[in-house]
Amino acid sequence: MSTTKDQTVLDQEEAELARQWTGRIRRLLVDAxxxxxxxxxxxxxxxxxxxxxxxxxxxxxxxxVILTGTVLALEGPQWWHVSSIGLFVNSMHLWSVEFFxxxxxxxxxxxxxxxxxxxxxxxxxxTGVVTFFFSIGAGFTGYVxxxxxxxxxxxxQAKDGINATGAGAFVNxxxxxxxxxxxxxxxxxxxxxxxxxHILMVRHKGIVTPIEVNGTEVPHQGTQSESDPS
Amino acid sequence: MTLSFLAALINLDKPGVFLHWGVIxxxxxxxxxxxxxxxxxxxAIFIPFDRKSRRR
Ligand code: HEM
Numbered sequence: 001m002s003t004t005k006d007q008t009v010l011d012q013e014e015a016e017l018a019r020q021w022t023g024r025i026r027r028l029l030v031d032a033x034x035x036x037x038x039x040x041x042x043x044x045x046x047x048x049x050x051x052x053x054x055x056x057x058x059x060x061x062x063x064x065v066i067l068t069g070t071v072l073a074l075e076g077p078q079w080w081h082v083s084s085i086g087l088f089v090n091s092m093h094l095w096s097v098e099f100f101x102x103x104x105x106x107x108x109x110x111x112x113x114x115x116x117x118x119x120x121x122x123x124x125x126x127t128g129v130v131t132f133f134f135s136i137g138a139g140f141t142g143y144v145x146x147x148x149x150x151x152x153x154x155x156x157q158a159k160d161g162i163n164a165t166g167a168g169a170f171v172n173x174x175x176x177x178x179x180x181x182x183x184x185x186x187x188x189x190x191x192x193x194x195x196x197x198h199i200l201m202v203r204h205k206g207i208v209t210p211i212e213v214n215g216t217e218v219p220h221q222g223t224q225s226e227s228d229p230s
Numbered sequence: 231m232t233l234s235f236l237a238a239l240i241n242l243d244k245p246g247v248f249l250h251w252g253v254i255x256x257x258x259x260x261x262x263x264x265x266x267x268x269x270x271x272x273x274a275i276f277i278p279f280d281r282k283s284r285r286r
Contacts, residue, residue, distance in 0.1 A: 050274035102263070106271045 038203050046210050051114075054107035055202070061100030062195060066188065068093040073184055077147045097139060104132065116208045124205060127198040134190045141183035144173055155179070 017023060071089050072080050080086040108128065111117075117125035144155040158173040172178060247258040 048279040050277055050279055051271075054274065098263075102267055102270075105267055106274065109267075109271055110274070 032204055033200065037206075038200075040203075044207060044209075047207060051106075051110040052207070054103050054110060055199075057103040058100060058107050059195070059199075061096055061103055062191070064096035065093065065100055066192070068096055069184065069188070081148065097142070101135065101139070104135065108132065114208070115211060118208055118211075119205065121201070121205050121208060124198060124201040127194050127201060131191055131194040131198060134187055134194060138183060138187040138191055141179045141187060144179045145176070145183045147176075 068089055072086075072093055075086060075089075080090040111125070111128070140158070144151045144158065155173040155176075159168070162168050162171055162173055249256055249258060249261060
């Protein structure tokens with residue numbers, strides 16, 4: 001007994017460790033998202049509908065947008081305006097955006113009509129809403145970053161619109177440097193971060209149960225395996 | 231040009247077509263995209279999701 005530490009000393013050390021901020025944050029995160037909830041093997045049977053695919057399709061669209069945008073940034077405007085590969089990658093960037101928004105809107109409609117904010121999922125819904133608006137901003141700043149007659153025309157038209165809202169003091173569509181940096185730094189970072197938060201919220205809450213046809217509310221279970229009726 | 235069949239199916243090198251309906255004004259391209267989104271939305275809801283291949 002004399003060589004090993006006294007039990008009360010050990011308890012004290014334990015209690016001290018438990019108070020540290022690293023441990024507190026770790027426990028908070030692991031409780032909110034244990035590994036099998038973060039990357040589950042099974043999902044409830046009511047997910048077997050194509051409408052649940054559109055969130056993942058939107059991620060796919062976003063991934064292609066970032067990938068093609070990265071290539072455009074590496075090579076620069078002369079390349080994307082003139083060379084055939086550049087024109088191709090530029091087109092891929094545009095069409096990936098088209099698909100990104102296409103899938104996001106169908107995803108949004110699906111979640112709207114199944115009232116997927118039920119059961120304390122308001123943060124999932126709201127991160128989606130904010131991502132949607134930031135994506136529109138990313139699209140707009142992209143249009144004015146093309147460095148062609150189109151982008152000049154859009155920028156001069158948009159600056160009148162933005163001035164009419166009073167936001168002109170903060171956003172100047174004619175300030176090319178500002179528009180380009182919003183488009184390739186700030187807005188992509190925001191969209192990717194918000195998407196990450198959105199998906200972590202989906203994992204944290206589990207997919208919402210369907211609306212009962214006969215009017216009685218389906219109870220909201222905490223975990224996905226519990227709410228799996230099959 | 232022999233590769234002209236690779237060009238866009240619709241000639242895009244001209245002013246866009248706009249539809250007017252009272253105060254509503256929208257390009258034909260946007261109407262087509264919205265129509266396609268509604269169509270895909272309905273297909274996603276009504277086409278059954280194959281469960282046979284996913285044993286469970
Ligand atoms: C960058 C855009 C977005 C991405 C990548 C994305 C991705 C996802 C994914 C992968 C899921 C889970 C699978 C599914 O149900 O489809 C999901 C669920 C959800 N999404 Fe999105 N989403 C985006 C935008 C939005 C928008 C604009 C809204 C609505 C305003 C929204 C609302 C929701 C809701 C409420 C859920 C939760 C459903 C539940 O818990 O049952 N999302 N999202």
